[in-house]
Amino acid sequence: MAQGVMVVAELFNGSFKKVSLEALSKGKALADSLGESLVAVVMGAAVSEPAKELAKYGADLIVVAQDADLEGYRPCQQHNVLVDIINDKAPRMVLFGATRQGKELSANVSATLDVGLAQECLDLFIEDQKLVAKRTLFGGKIIATVDIEGDTQLATIRPNVFEITEATGAGVVEECAVNLGTVNVTLIEEKVEVSSKIELTEADYIVSGGRAMDGPDFSILENLAATLGGAVGASRNAVDAGWRPQTDQVGQTGKVVSPKLYIACGISGAMQHIAGMSTSDVIVAINNDPDALIFKTSDYSIVDDLFDVVPAITEEIKKLA
Amino acid sequence: MEILVCVKRVPDTAENEFELNSAGNDLDRDDLVYSVNEWDNYAVEEAIQIVDNVGGNVTVVTVGDDESEEVLRREMAMGANNGILLSDDAFEGADGKGIATILKAEVEKGNYDLILTGAQADEGAGQVGGMLAAMLDYPYASLVNKVEVDGDAAIKVGREIEGGNQEMNELDLPCVLSIQTGINEPRYVGIRGIRKVAKLEIPVKGASDLGLDAATVGDAAAKVKRVDYFVPDMGDGAEMLDGSTDEIIAQLIERIKSKGGLA
Ligand SMILES: Cc1cc2nc3c(=O)[nH]c(=O)nc-3n(C[C@H](O)[C@H](O)[C@H](O)COP(=O)(O)OP(=O)(O)OC[C@H]3O[C@@H](n4cnc5c(N)ncnc54)[C@H](O)[C@@H]3O)c2cc1C
Ligand SMILES: Cc1cc2nc3c(=O)[nH]c(=O)nc-3n(C[C@H](O)[C@H](O)[C@H](O)COP(=O)(O)OP(=O)(O)OC[C@H]3O[C@@H](n4cnc5c(N)ncnc54)[C@H](O)[C@@H]3O)c2cc1C
Structure with missing residues (x-):
């Protein structure tokens, strides 16, 4: 039984x-x-x-x-x-x-x-x-x-x-006794970068960037994430553009995350992105378009240029420490 | 190389507003727009590229109803050589394990070296590939983002592991792989391509053709049963933070703190 x-x-x-x-x-x-x-x-x-x-x-x-x-x-x-x-x-x-x-x-x-x-x-x-x-x-x-x-x-x-x-x-x-049985998958190479990177799905804080990042320089998001002790995510557009690896993608065809705080920066809020982050505890969206869809799913919205707002948030949070 | 790719017809989440049926245990499927599960296009593209390199055939298979034929045709327009529709009233209400059981029967009828699935479909379980492999006792790798074929005894595959790290594994053939998006760029299918395959024969196989006992698949065998569905409340929308940048940030930090979002 x-x-x-x-x-x-x-x-x-x-x-x-x-x-x-x-x-x-x-x-x-x-x-x-x-x-x-x-x-x-x-x-x-x-x-x-x-x-x-x-x-x-x-x-x-x-x-x-x-x-x-x-x-x-x-x-x-x-x-x-x-x-x-x-x-x-x-x-x-x-x-x-x-x-x-x-x-x-x-x-x-x-x-x-x-x-x-x-x-x-x-x-x-x-x-x-x-x-x-x-x-x-x-x-x-x-x-x-x-x-x-x-x-x-x-x-x-x-x-x-x-x-x-x-x-x-x-x-x-x-x-317990270990009997490995038939092993039919052989590891031939492992590329492990010893990094302090926090696994996206385990992170308490996620700062994600979208097409508005307009290039592979995500340093302002990296800085905010590092200040919070969190990880950086991305929309599919940012991944498709080659700015971030596929493993950073949040959404329906990426990872499903549920952090304490999710900050979406320059992400329009397409259904497929929302599918990956809607169960986050607190969602903050920064977008310069007041009608952006992302504001429907977020708790707090900031209608402004992310390149101004994100570094300013990072500075303020540093002061809290 | 003979490759079987499992594909699923799914409601298009971007196109549809979902409503529930009267029993409240499924979508109201009457007016939905359907498409091929996004991941499966990557699996089909990968199969076509392998066959382009080493020769062989790509067969696409789906478990579904009559209308599922359209997704097979779409993948054949991409370049798959054959399509097979597995359809029977007895398959209704199958859970993931039921779907894998049906697919296994088809695999055993054929002579496939490689079986590909998508990493995940609309119900988000990401399990059919692993179940199929375990039932067949074939080697399996999930979330594959790189495939290297040389020779016909084994295959090398790459996958992402914890923390964004990458590993390569070697698997003996035949084996099952679940394919991650981003592994390739699925080719575009135009109306002309669809027209070209419109007349191709697509065999339909039911439980008896597959030698399946109806009691081992479908509703009766399902160990996971749907009780009810509901449409979650998307929230009331955001509170708009106003003022100068400094003021906005001060408000933001205060609010996040009060919600326990900042340590
Ligand atoms: C089957 C399928 C699966 C998909 N899966 C995923 C998935 O897993 N994840 C995902 O993310 N997407 C997915 N997508 C794509 C999705 O539909 C959207 O195309 C994508 O999320 C849009 O990315 P984005 O928000 O970065 O870009 P855009 O939609 O281009 O949005 C950019 C936003 O940035 C704002 N902006 C521009 N400049 C600034 C600035 N300086 N400051 C502030 N804001 C600015 C704009 O107002 C705009 O709202 C999928 C699509 C399909 C069809
Ligand atoms: C009317 C109806 C009733 C249902 N009743 C139940 C029920 O009672 N209990 C229950 O648990 N589920 C039920 N299901 C769900 C159904 O069994 C799911 O399709 C199954 O669980 C796998 O879906 P998934 O999206 O989770 O697949 P995943 O495991 O996420 O799919 C991964 C991959 O598996 C392959 N795959 C998945 N499904 C198919 C398919 N149909 N044909 C070919 N390849 C496929 C594809 O390659 C796909 O990319 C029902 C579905 C319908 C439409």
């Missing part, structure tokens, strides 16, 4: 991703309401030390899978190991962060184990001991409620939507 809530937690550069802690916090609340336990799973090369930290977020049991080949982004290997762990522990539900890895792993596990999965959930609750999820469709134009059926239910949660809350868990660490 399936029992308990499992959360697959991801480490990046030695620390847990924020969304993993969000998933644990939500998982803890769900486990409590079921009166069942919370199990965390951590996979990587040497993870038993950092894994202990998860007791702070309510993990009763922390299953640790250690192998050099599980380190980093290794969905094929992690899939094989995770399927074994799920079969062994038989959780009622398994939560993942909706990161690249979480989305890929959950889809693979869902197919292998023939269990239901809801991706990119904005809310999760329990009815009749089963998971019910809210998720967006059609670039945010619709929010759907879906029931996940079957004995095991999977869900990935969108970053920056759920609160992180500390709780006390027994935190028993259990190292």
Whole structure:
């Protein structure tokens, strides 16, 4: 009989991703309401030390899978190991962060184990001991409620939507046997720039630029983002123009972000851009066109030249520090 | 190289104001404008470029209804050689896993070296490719932004990983890739191109042609069930901040602080 809530937690550069802690916090609340336990799973090369930290977020049991080949982004290997762990522990539900890895792993596990999965959930609750999820469709134009059926239910949660809350868990660490299974994807080259760049989907503050930047010089946005401790995003027009990499694109065909503060600079507010940022807590738009569509979705609007306003905001925020 | 590209017909989010059906569990689909899922155009373009280089055929496949034929024709006008429509009443209400199950049956009927999907479609799950690969037990890479073909045993693919970093992987063929936008520049399709493929035969296959038990796909098998839909409130619009630049910024900072947006 399936029992308990499992959360697959991801480490990046030695620390847990924020969304993993969000998933644990939500998982803890769900486990409590079921009166069942919370199990965390951590996979990587040497993870038993950092894994202990998860007791702070309510993990009763922390299953640790250690192998050099599980380190980093290794969905094929992690899939094989995770399927074994799920079969062994038989959780009622398994939560993942909706990161690249979480989305890929959950889809693979869902197919292998023939269990239901809801991706990119904005809310999760329990009815009749089963998971019910809210998720967006059609670039945010619709929010759907879906029931996940079957004995095991999977869900990935969108970053920056759920609160992180500390709780006390027994935190028993259990190292599991690792059987990597058939590995049919071979890493041949890794270009890792050791940068302090904050992952867009994890950032609390995002400053985005659009076509109005009129060239690859995004330094005024970089400065504001750095002052806030955030990241720089871009509209598709800025990406298509070659000013920013595709990985910075926010929107329907880019990343979906949900920061505390989103500052849109010289972005008109096309539906496809809105789809990627409308769930941000506070949205500020700077646009010199008073009729710009972006003002419909923002909380505060500044009708002015971004090249004047952005540096001035940066100066003021520096004074706060 | 024989390449199968999975494409989906989706409501055009830019063109449509969405309204719900009377049951409140789907869009009112009567007057919607449809197009090909944006990502799938990149996958088809990539397939055409590979075949241009190394030879072979591009087949486009979709799970849908009669009207989905139009998206197959559009992709054939781009340069895909064949189209296949998978359609059956039994497929209705399929969840992502159901769609992957149907696509798997078609893959097994053919002799494909490479299967491409888009990274994501209108329902935003980004999962059909991964599910299909897991069901076929084929190697899989998601969000691929670079493909290098040399030889017919393996393929090299690039993808973005955490923090904007890039990695290259090698996968044995046959394999499944989900293709990210920006990998190429999908070619333009004009009316003339569409006309040229208007008469080409597009086979339609149902559950029995695919050897699928209707109970394993569609509504009955779906483990994710739609309960209800709603149209979110887009908010009341922005508060316009007025005054000199200094005044505006002072107001802005005060407001963001009071909303907890600044530490
Ligand atoms: C299928 C599909 C998918 C798409 N996916 C995405 C996506 O993921 N993300 C995305 O962003 N777009 C996406 N788009 C494109 C989208 O429709 C818009 O074309 C795009 O977002 C517009 O970019 P922009 O706002 O930078 O440019 P524009 O629309 O050109 O807007 C520039 C704005 O800057 C303002 N401006 C100019 N100068 C200044 C100045 N000095 N100071 C202040 N303001 C100034 C102008 O008033 C204008 O409002 C997609 C489109 C399609 C069809
Ligand atoms: C009338 C109706 C009823 C539905 N009922 C349910 C339901 O009860 N429960 C539920 O979970 N879902 C239901 N769906 C949703 C449907 O099953 C989705 O199409 C499926 O979940 C995958 O969509 P996605 O946009 O999330 O795909 P993604 O995983 O985001 O798509 C990624 C890629 O997979 C490929 N792909 C996706 N769909 C197709 C397709 N149809 N044909 C070929 N290739 C494809 C494309 O290459 C695409 O780029 C229903 C849909 C309709 C129209």
